[in-house]
Amino acid sequence: MESVILQIAARHMRPLLIILSLVVLYRGHNEPGGGFIGGLMLGAAYILYAMAFGVAKTQNRFVFSPLNLTALGLLIAVVSGIPALFAGDTFMTGEWITLFADTVAELKLGTPLIFDVGVYLAVAGMLMLVMFSIMEE
Amino acid sequence: MNTGLFITLLLFLSFLAPFTRRYLRGAAGWIYAILPLTGFIYYLGLLPAINDGMVILESYRWIDVYGINFSFYIDGFSILFSLIVLGIGTFILIYAGKYMQTYPMQGRFMAYLILFMASMQGVVVSGNLITMFVFWELTSISSYMLIGYYHEKPEARMAALQALLITGFGGLALLGGFILLGIPYGTYELSAILANPDLIKQSPLYLPALILILIGAFTKSAQFPFHFWLPGAMAAPSPVSAFLHSATMVKAGVFLLARLSPVMGGTELWHVLLTLFGGFTMVAGAWLSITQTDLKRILAYTTVSALGTLVLLIGTGTQYAMNAAIIFLLVHALYKGTLFLMAGNIEKVSGTRDINMLGGLYKSMPVAAIIMTLALVSMAGIPPMLGFIGKELIYESAVFAPTAKYLILIAAFFTNTVLVFLSLRLSLDVFWGDRPQYGKRPYEPYFALLVGPFLLMLGGLLLGLFPKILAEPLTASAITSISPGHDAVGLKLWHGINTALLLSIMTLIAGIMAYKYKVAFIAYSGGVNVRYFAREFAKGFASGMDAFLLYTKNQTKRIQHGYHRYYLMTVFAVASVLVWVMIWRTDPIVLELNFADMPLNLVAVLVLIVAAALSAVVSHSRVIALIAMGVIGFGITIIFIAYSGVDLAITMVMVEVLMVILAVAVLYHLPKYQKYSETGDRMRDGLVAALVGSFMMVLVLQAGTSQLGVPISDFFKETSYTEAFGRNIVNVILVDYRALDTLGEITVIAIAALGIFSMIKLTKKVKS
Known part of the structure; x- marks a missing residue:
C-alpha cells in the first residue's frame, strides 16, 4: 500500500525520532530514558519509514545493516567493560572521568554511558532485524 | 620478558596472522617464527639459574573467590618442555610457511598453528590446575581446527570430530579430577600442591581424582583404548602431524602424569594402572604399525607406541625409569618431528605417501635422504644418536623394574625390534631399491622445508655425541623436578658391556632379521588380523556416536515438539505452581484490599482493562482480540503514569506500539480461525490462566506485607x-x-x- 500521507509523515518523522531517541538515550542517566527505550525509538523510526516506503528502500539508507548493528551494539557493550580491567577493578565496573571540572560545562563521562550506547544499538538492531524479516515476507 | 607477556604475544600473533599473511607472502613463516625463537632463547637463558635450583613463580589475579589464578610455575621440567614446544614450533612455522604456500586460507592455518603453540606453552608452564585446564582445552580446540583443515574432505571432518570428542571427554574428566585434587588443599596452586604431596594420598578423594586425571591424560596421549584417534588425526597437513600429533600435544598427557607423579604417584594403584596401560599401548602401537603402508600412519602408530613407553616409564617410577622418560621424551620429539616433516616432503615431491609405491628416491633428493636416515638411526637406537642413550636407559629401567620385570623387558624388546625394523623399512624402501614410476619428477625439497628437519636431527646427533656437556644440563633439573627423591644419572654413550648393551645388540639383530624376511613378517602380522582390531575401535566409536545422536534426536522431538502454545502453557503452569508453593509456605496469606483512596479516574481505567480482558477472551476475531490486548496495555500504562513510574510507562508504550505493528505484520499471513478450541481445551487454558493471574495478584498483595530483610x-x-x-x-x-x-x-x-x-x-x- 502506498500512502502519500504516510510517506510524507515518515520522511519528516524519521530524523525527529532519531534525534528524540538520542536525547532519550543521553538523558537516561539522570531522568527517565535510557538505552533500551532509545533503542526501541530508533527502531520505530525506521519501521515507520519501512511501512511507508518498503523494506528494500529503507535498507538502502543504512550504513550498517540491522544484523551488523546488533553485533556492533553487543561489541560496544562488551568492550565498555574492559577499561575497568586496566583500572584494576573487576570486569564491567563503571569508570568515570570528569571533563571541564568546576565549570559550567562540567561533563561526567563514564563507561556506563558507552554500555548504554551498546544496548541502544543492539536493541534497535534486533528490532529492525525481526521486523524487516517479517515485513519482507 | 616474562611468561605471561610471552603467551599474550603469541596469542596476539595468532590473531594477526590471518590479516598479515597476504602481505608477507613467502616470508610469512620466517617472520612468524621470530617470536617462538625469541621465547626459545629466553627459556634457554633461564636454564642455568633453574639448574641451580631456582623456581620461577608468576601469578595474575583471576577469580579470587575460588582460588583460581593465572599462575605460571617454571622449573626444570617446564623449561625442557617449553624448549621442545618453542624449538620445534619455530621450525614448524618456517616449514609450514613454505609447505602450505599453494593452499588456500594459509593465514588461518598459521593462526591456528600459533594459537596451538600459545596454548601448549600455557599448559607446560601452568602453575594453577585451572589455568592448565584452560590451556589444555585450547590445545584440543586448536587441534580440532587443524585436523579438520581440509574441511571439504568428509574423512578429515570425521577425524577432527573424533579427536575433539575423545580429548574433550578426557578434558571434562580432567576438570573433575583437578577439582577433587584441589579440595584437600583448598587451592589449585601447583606450588602448594607440590609442597605437600602426601595430603591427597591420605584423602578419600585420591581414588576418584586419580581415575579422572588418568582418563584425561590417557585420552590426550592416545593410550589404549583411546589410541585410535591419533592415526585418524593424520588427515591433518604434515606440519600439524609433526607438531601436534607427535612432538607436543599428545605429550600433554605424559606431561601431566610426570608433573603430578610426585603428588599422585608412588601408590600401588598408580604403578599398576600406568604400567598396564602404558605397556599395552606400547606393544599394541608397535604391532599395529607393522602392517601400515601410509608413511604418516606408520609414524602415527609408532608415536602411540612411544607414548605408551613414556607412560610405562612414569608408572615404573624408579630413578632409571624417570631418567629414561625424560631422555626418551626429548629423543622422540627430535626424531619424530624430523620424520613427520620428511614424510610431508616426500609426499610433496613424489605425490604419494604409500611406502609400497616409493623407492630409489636417494638419487633425486640426497640431502633429504641423509637427514631422514640419520633421524631413523636415532629411532632405531643406534649410536651415536641420542636415541641410543634413550633406548639404553629404557632397557636399564626395565632390568631394574620393581615388579613384572620380565614382562616389561619382553615388551620393550619387542617394541624396539619393531622400531629397528621400521627404521630399515623407512630408509631402505623409500630412498634406495627399485625406483617406481612417479606421477611427477621428484626433486630436492626447498631450503625452508629441509632446515627444520635438519636442525632437529642435528640436535639429536649433537646431544648424543656430547651427552655430558649438552644433554645433561638440559635434562638434569627436569628429572629432579618430577622425581624429587632421585638424581639424574650420568649420561654417556658407552656404558661398558652390560645387560642393556647386550639387549641392544639383540634388538638390532632381531630387527635386521625381521627386515630381511619382511614380506613374511608383515604377512604374519597382518594374518593375526590386527588391522581388523584397529578398525573396530574407530568403527565402534562412530556407531556409538550415531546411537547417541539418535537417542538425543528422539528425546528432543519429545521435549521440543514445536507448538508454541504448549511451550507457553508449560512455562506458565510450572512457574505459577512453583510460586504458589512458595507463597503457601512462607507467610499466611493476607489480602488487604483498600480502594478507599483510589481516585475515580483510575477506577474507570481499571474497569476498562477488565472489560477489554473479557472481550479478548470471548472474541471470535484475532483483530478484535489484539485490539483488546492493546487496550489492556495502554490501560496499564496510564496506571504507571498515575503512580509516577514514567520510565515504565515510556517503555510500555513503546512495547505496546511495536507489538501491534508486529502483530499486524504477522496477522497478514495467518489464515482465518479454522476451528475453535473444544470446551475441554478452553477449560484447561482457563485453569492455567487463572493460576497465573491469581499468583501474580497474591504476590503483589503479599509484597507489601512480607518482610524479607532490608x-x-x-x-x-x-x-x-x-x-x-x-x-x-x-x-x-x-x-x-x-x-x-x-x-x-x-x-x-x-x-x-x-x-x-x-x-x-x-x-x-x-x-x-
Missing part, C-alpha cells in the same frame, strides 16, 4: 548518585549495578533476533 532499593537510592553518578535509579541499575545481567539480556535478544531472521530467510529459500 530491601536492596535503599542501597540503590543512597548510592545511585554518589557512586554511580546517575539520578535515574532504574537506568543506573541496568547499566551499572547489574550491567552484566543487561549484557546477558541483550545477548539473548540478539540471539533470538538472529534465530527469527535465519528462520524466515531459510524457509523463504526452501520455498523458492
